[in-house]
Amino acid sequence: MSTLAVVPDVDTSAAEAEIADLKQRIALIACGTRPGKTQACAQHQKEADKLLRIGSTGAVDALAAAICGSEHRRSCPPCVAKAVAIIGVYNEGAE
Ligand SMILES: [Zn+2]
Numbered sequence: 001m002s003t004l005a006v007v008p009d010v011d012t013s014a015a016e017a018e019i020a021d022l023k024q025r026i027a028l029i030a031c032g033t034r035p036g037k038t039q040a041c042a043q044h045q046k047e048a049d050k051l052l053r054i055g056s057t058g059a060v061d062a063l064a065a066a067i068c069g070s071e072h073r074r075s076c077p078p079c080v081a082k083a084v085a086i087i088g089v090y091n092e093g094a095e
């Protein structure tokens, strides 16, 4: 359902807007979604860059560990679920 045309000169502002949107969604998933919540906290917005980069590799384990934070040695099931959701969002956006 992408409306992006394949052109030699990439419209960088459109691409940037799309990435910004993707990062918003990723940050919100990492932060935790709940009804009425539309924005991630500042902390997770800051991490969106990193999460997007890890998400682009499709590595669920690495992403879950990044979401969980450094104080956890192993990623926990909720964070694995978030990682899967983020990779799903990423793949959707990449199409
Ligand atoms: Zn947060």
Ligand SMILES: [Zn+2]
Residues within 6 Å of the ligand: 067, 068, 069, 072, 075, 076, 077, 078, 079
């Ligand atoms: Zn966790």
